[in-house]
Amino acid sequence: MEISPLKNSRDPKSRNISWHDSNITREERHHRSRHRSCALWLTGLSGSGKSTLAFRLEKELYERNIGSYVLDGDNIRHGLNRDLGFSEEDRKENIRRIGEVSKLFVDAGLFVLAAFISPNENDRSMVRELFPSGDFLEVYVKCSLEECERRDPKGLYLKARAGTIPNFTGVSAQYDVPRTPDIIVDTEMMSVEEAVGFLLEQLELRQYLTIE
Template sequence: MDANIVWHEEAVTAAEREQQNGHPGFVLWFTGLSGSGKSTLANAVDRYFHEHGYQSYVLDGDNVRHGLNQDLGFSPEDREENIRRIGEVAHLFVKAGTIVSTAFISPYESDRAKARALLPEGRFIEVFVDCPLETCEERDPKGLYKKARAGEIPSFTGINAPYEPPRQPEVTLKTGEGTGEENVKELVDKLTPFL
């Protein structure tokens, strides 16, 4: 980094923002295969937060690639940069006292670890959206698995690119079992100590 770039301290601290919001800022990092239910869960819990007076926002993988990360492809290097940028943005949301949910495949454990390292202890909650590949392929909401199996999408996670499941996530949701409502209730129940 250029030695002439210096961090500017904010006039309003993260602690002051959290006091005003009435809750801490933290990241819910949803990770899992395409079609596992990451975005659905992130948006459902965001709806819960909104209805209960929490300041929250969802950073969705596809939405972010329409703007901030539109210059990135899907090579391992670009995937790493994609997650690096999201980690930095999520960090800023937490400093603003906001609960931010990130819905990204984020296939590499090392990239998720780097995002975690940006935040204070207890402010990064990894949510493994654990769904069998077969179920994700059956759902295939965007038709991506079909294209990947036909060779139209190279480096598709779970088919011809790796996915490294979290070893010790704070929360695991088995979205191949039960309903979406049950998954959201389970997540909210597990978040009680953080709220």
């Protein structure tokens, strides 16, 4: 069995590793499932509705027999990234790991719905560069800071304003609004149902949900 050279090496700790190619191509996985795969990266302020949209979209895709999985910012920190804090360095590593995991899901033939604030534009660009063209869609979940604070579903803005949560995005830390997102979903103007419907329309227009 031929072993390919290490792919996309980013200075791994050990040089004694090699990349093993699967005997199943992604195209074969797509043919079996009858749909393509893609990473939808939902970025926006806390309270904008990223996770709500991701989980609702996952349910709609499931009803259509389309394989998908949600990677949620809070959920990931309970396991894979439980060793990371909220320093600038840790946040960058948090996003890098999720980007790599998302890439695996897409290669497996699934839609991955990644719901992360991911406030730094450079970090989001870093993740996009992991994917071939067409495999990554940046979805800006647009919602004003004022509306997010009004919603404040987890009470985080209240704590941030009181100074008990340092470096909180939108309050004491910057959020880089996406300059050229692939999709914009305005959750101040749309209901959850309308936003999910819009996302499905966008996926259909891009021909992700079916294959010839």
